[in-house]
Amino acid sequence: DVKVTQSSRYLVKRTGEKVFLECVQDMDHENMFWYRQDPGLGLRLIYFSYDVKMKEKGDIPEGYSVSREKKERFSLILESASTNQTSMYLCASSLTGDSYGYTFGSGTRLTVV
Protein backbone atom coordinates (compact mmCIF):
# COMPACT_ATOMS: atom_id res chain seq x y z
CA ASP A 1 0.00 0.00 0.00
CA VAL A 2 1.49 3.29 -1.10
CA LYS A 3 1.80 5.95 1.48
CA VAL A 4 3.00 9.31 2.67
CA THR A 5 4.49 9.10 6.15
CA GLN A 6 4.90 12.04 8.48
CA SER A 7 7.40 11.34 11.22
CA SER A 8 5.41 12.63 14.17
CA ARG A 9 1.69 12.63 14.87
CA TYR A 10 1.92 15.07 17.78
CA LEU A 11 4.72 17.47 18.64
CA VAL A 12 5.14 20.05 21.39
CA LYS A 13 7.94 22.60 21.06
CA ARG A 14 9.00 25.74 22.85
CA THR A 15 8.95 29.24 21.36
CA GLY A 16 12.24 29.97 19.59
CA GLU A 17 13.15 26.33 18.96
CA LYS A 18 14.14 25.13 15.50
CA VAL A 19 11.62 22.50 14.44
CA PHE A 20 11.92 19.87 11.72
CA LEU A 21 8.85 18.15 10.29
CA GLU A 22 9.70 15.18 8.11
CA CYS A 23 7.71 13.66 5.29
CA VAL A 24 8.60 10.54 3.29
CA GLN A 25 6.73 9.01 0.35
CA ASP A 26 7.33 5.62 -1.22
CA MET A 27 5.56 6.19 -4.53
CA ASP A 28 8.43 7.75 -6.52
CA HIS A 29 6.34 10.94 -6.83
CA GLU A 30 8.03 14.00 -8.29
CA ASN A 31 5.93 16.56 -6.46
CA MET A 32 5.70 17.16 -2.74
CA PHE A 33 3.80 19.77 -0.75
CA TRP A 34 3.48 21.16 2.75
CA TYR A 35 0.19 22.66 3.97
CA ARG A 36 -1.03 23.92 7.28
CA GLN A 37 -4.64 23.47 8.29
CA ASP A 38 -6.37 25.81 10.73
CA PRO A 39 -10.05 25.99 11.71
CA GLY A 40 -11.98 28.32 9.44
CA LEU A 41 -9.00 28.81 7.12
CA GLY A 42 -8.86 25.44 5.38
CA LEU A 43 -5.59 24.27 3.85
CA ARG A 44 -2.95 26.84 3.06
CA LEU A 45 0.07 25.98 0.96
CA ILE A 46 3.42 26.73 2.61
CA TYR A 47 5.97 25.34 0.15
CA PHE A 48 6.10 22.81 -2.63
CA SER A 49 8.72 21.04 -4.67
CA TYR A 50 8.63 19.63 -8.19
CA ASP A 51 12.02 17.98 -8.08
CA VAL A 52 14.98 17.19 -5.90
CA LYS A 53 16.73 20.31 -4.58
CA MET A 54 13.95 22.44 -6.03
CA LYS A 55 11.45 24.46 -3.99
CA GLU A 56 8.76 27.02 -4.60
CA LYS A 57 7.00 29.30 -2.13
CA GLY A 58 3.33 28.78 -1.59
CA ASP A 59 0.84 31.23 -0.13
CA ILE A 60 2.30 31.51 3.39
CA PRO A 61 6.06 30.77 3.35
CA GLU A 62 7.07 33.32 6.00
CA GLY A 63 8.72 31.72 9.00
CA TYR A 64 9.28 28.42 7.19
CA SER A 65 11.88 26.84 4.96
CA VAL A 66 12.10 23.45 3.27
CA SER A 67 14.66 20.93 2.18
CA ARG A 68 14.45 18.26 -0.52
CA GLU A 69 17.78 16.46 -0.79
CA LYS A 70 16.24 13.16 -1.91
CA LYS A 71 13.20 12.52 -4.07
CA GLU A 72 11.31 10.65 -1.37
CA ARG A 73 11.84 13.11 1.49
CA PHE A 74 10.55 16.66 1.95
CA SER A 75 11.32 18.44 5.21
CA LEU A 76 9.60 21.51 6.61
CA ILE A 77 11.70 23.66 8.92
CA LEU A 78 10.45 26.24 11.38
CA GLU A 79 13.54 28.37 11.91
CA SER A 80 12.35 29.86 15.21
CA ALA A 81 9.00 28.46 16.29
CA SER A 82 6.33 30.89 17.40
CA THR A 83 2.95 30.32 19.01
CA ASN A 84 1.14 31.38 15.83
CA GLN A 85 2.69 28.38 14.12
CA THR A 86 0.64 26.05 16.29
CA SER A 87 -1.33 24.14 13.70
CA MET A 88 -1.95 20.86 11.90
CA TYR A 89 0.69 20.33 9.20
CA LEU A 90 -0.12 18.12 6.24
CA CYS A 91 2.33 16.75 3.71
CA ALA A 92 1.21 15.53 0.28
CA SER A 93 2.77 14.12 -2.84
CA SER A 94 1.71 13.61 -6.44
CA LEU A 95 2.89 12.51 -9.83
CA THR A 96 3.42 15.19 -12.44
CA GLY A 97 0.22 16.02 -14.29
CA ASP A 98 -3.10 17.03 -12.84
CA SER A 99 -4.98 13.79 -13.17
CA TYR A 100 -3.58 11.85 -10.29
CA GLY A 101 -4.60 14.02 -7.38
CA TYR A 102 -2.63 14.10 -4.17
CA THR A 103 -1.82 11.50 -1.56
CA PHE A 104 -1.74 12.99 1.92
CA GLY A 105 0.00 11.98 5.09
CA SER A 106 -1.91 11.70 8.36
CA GLY A 107 -0.71 15.08 9.59
CA THR A 108 1.44 16.41 12.43
CA ARG A 109 -0.31 18.37 15.15
CA LEU A 110 2.31 20.91 16.30
CA THR A 111 1.83 22.91 19.47
CA VAL A 112 4.27 25.73 20.23
CA VAL A 113 4.25 26.83 23.86
Add this chain to the structure above:
Amino acid sequence: GEDVEQSLFLSVREGDSSVINCTYTDSSSTYLYWYKQEPGAGLQLLTYIFSNMDMKQDQRLTVLLNKKDKHLSLRIADTQTGDSAIYFCAERGLTFGKGTMLLVSP
Protein backbone atom coordinates in the same frame (compact mmCIF):
# COMPACT_ATOMS: atom_id res chain seq x y z
CA GLY B 1 -5.55 34.81 -7.71
CA GLU B 2 -7.30 31.49 -7.78
CA ASP B 3 -10.01 30.94 -5.23
CA VAL B 4 -12.26 28.05 -4.28
CA GLU B 5 -15.41 28.64 -2.24
CA GLN B 6 -17.51 26.13 -0.34
CA SER B 7 -20.29 26.31 2.19
CA LEU B 8 -18.91 25.46 5.62
CA PHE B 9 -21.51 23.10 7.04
CA LEU B 10 -24.17 20.62 5.95
CA SER B 11 -26.37 18.47 8.15
CA VAL B 12 -28.46 15.58 6.79
CA ARG B 13 -30.26 12.51 8.10
CA GLU B 14 -29.02 9.01 7.43
CA GLY B 15 -30.43 7.70 4.16
CA ASP B 16 -30.92 11.14 2.62
CA SER B 17 -28.85 12.50 -0.25
CA SER B 18 -26.17 15.10 0.48
CA VAL B 19 -25.09 17.75 -1.98
CA ILE B 20 -21.93 19.71 -1.35
CA ASN B 21 -21.30 22.69 -3.61
CA CYS B 22 -18.14 24.45 -4.70
CA THR B 23 -17.28 27.38 -6.94
CA TYR B 24 -13.87 28.04 -8.41
CA THR B 25 -12.21 30.80 -10.38
CA ASP B 26 -9.42 29.25 -12.43
CA SER B 27 -10.96 28.42 -15.79
CA SER B 28 -7.78 26.69 -16.91
CA SER B 29 -8.19 23.89 -14.36
CA THR B 30 -7.84 20.59 -16.18
CA TYR B 31 -9.05 18.47 -13.29
CA LEU B 32 -11.16 19.23 -10.25
CA TYR B 33 -11.02 17.08 -7.15
CA TRP B 34 -13.01 16.11 -4.10
CA TYR B 35 -11.20 15.01 -0.94
CA LYS B 36 -12.55 13.62 2.32
CA GLN B 37 -10.98 14.21 5.73
CA GLU B 38 -12.09 12.12 8.67
CA PRO B 39 -11.38 13.39 12.22
CA GLY B 40 -7.68 13.38 13.08
CA ALA B 41 -6.63 12.14 9.66
CA GLY B 42 -5.14 13.50 6.46
CA LEU B 43 -7.11 14.07 3.28
CA GLN B 44 -8.15 11.17 1.12
CA LEU B 45 -8.83 11.61 -2.60
CA LEU B 46 -12.48 10.66 -3.20
CA THR B 47 -12.92 11.38 -6.86
CA TYR B 48 -12.03 13.79 -9.61
CA ILE B 49 -13.55 15.04 -12.83
CA PHE B 50 -11.87 16.09 -16.04
CA SER B 51 -12.85 19.56 -17.18
CA ASN B 52 -14.42 18.37 -20.44
CA MET B 53 -16.93 16.20 -18.57
CA ASP B 54 -20.29 17.28 -17.17
CA MET B 55 -20.83 14.39 -14.84
CA LYS B 56 -19.00 11.49 -13.28
CA GLN B 57 -20.60 8.73 -11.23
CA ASP B 58 -18.75 6.40 -8.90
CA GLN B 59 -21.01 4.15 -6.80
CA ARG B 60 -22.81 6.47 -4.34
CA LEU B 61 -20.89 9.54 -5.50
CA THR B 62 -21.96 11.80 -8.37
CA VAL B 63 -19.87 14.79 -9.43
CA LEU B 64 -21.49 17.48 -11.54
CA LEU B 65 -19.48 20.16 -13.30
CA ASN B 66 -20.89 23.35 -14.78
CA LYS B 67 -17.85 24.81 -16.47
CA LYS B 68 -19.67 27.92 -17.66
CA ASP B 69 -20.61 28.88 -14.09
CA LYS B 70 -17.44 27.36 -12.61
CA HIS B 71 -19.57 25.32 -10.25
CA LEU B 72 -18.78 21.86 -8.98
CA SER B 73 -20.96 19.66 -6.79
CA LEU B 74 -20.61 16.35 -5.01
CA ARG B 75 -23.74 14.31 -4.39
CA ILE B 76 -23.63 11.43 -1.94
CA ALA B 77 -26.60 9.08 -2.28
CA ASP B 78 -27.97 7.18 0.72
CA THR B 79 -25.73 9.09 3.12
CA GLN B 80 -24.42 7.03 6.03
CA THR B 81 -23.06 8.09 9.44
CA GLY B 82 -19.63 6.98 8.22
CA ASP B 83 -19.81 9.73 5.61
CA SER B 84 -19.56 12.35 8.37
CA ALA B 85 -16.33 14.21 7.59
CA ILE B 86 -14.98 17.39 6.06
CA TYR B 87 -15.10 17.49 2.26
CA PHE B 88 -12.69 19.63 0.29
CA CYS B 89 -13.02 20.80 -3.26
CA ALA B 90 -9.70 21.48 -5.06
CA GLU B 91 -8.62 22.75 -8.43
CA ARG B 92 -5.32 21.86 -10.07
CA GLY B 93 -4.25 20.41 -6.74
CA LEU B 94 -2.78 23.62 -5.39
CA THR B 95 -5.89 25.49 -4.31
CA PHE B 96 -8.31 23.98 -1.82
CA GLY B 97 -11.60 25.27 -0.51
CA LYS B 98 -12.00 25.74 3.24
CA GLY B 99 -13.94 22.50 3.47
CA THR B 100 -17.56 21.57 4.12
CA MET B 101 -18.27 19.71 7.34
CA LEU B 102 -20.92 17.07 6.67
CA LEU B 103 -22.76 15.83 9.74
CA VAL B 104 -24.99 12.79 9.28
CA SER B 105 -27.45 12.08 12.05
CA PRO B 106 -29.15 8.70 12.62
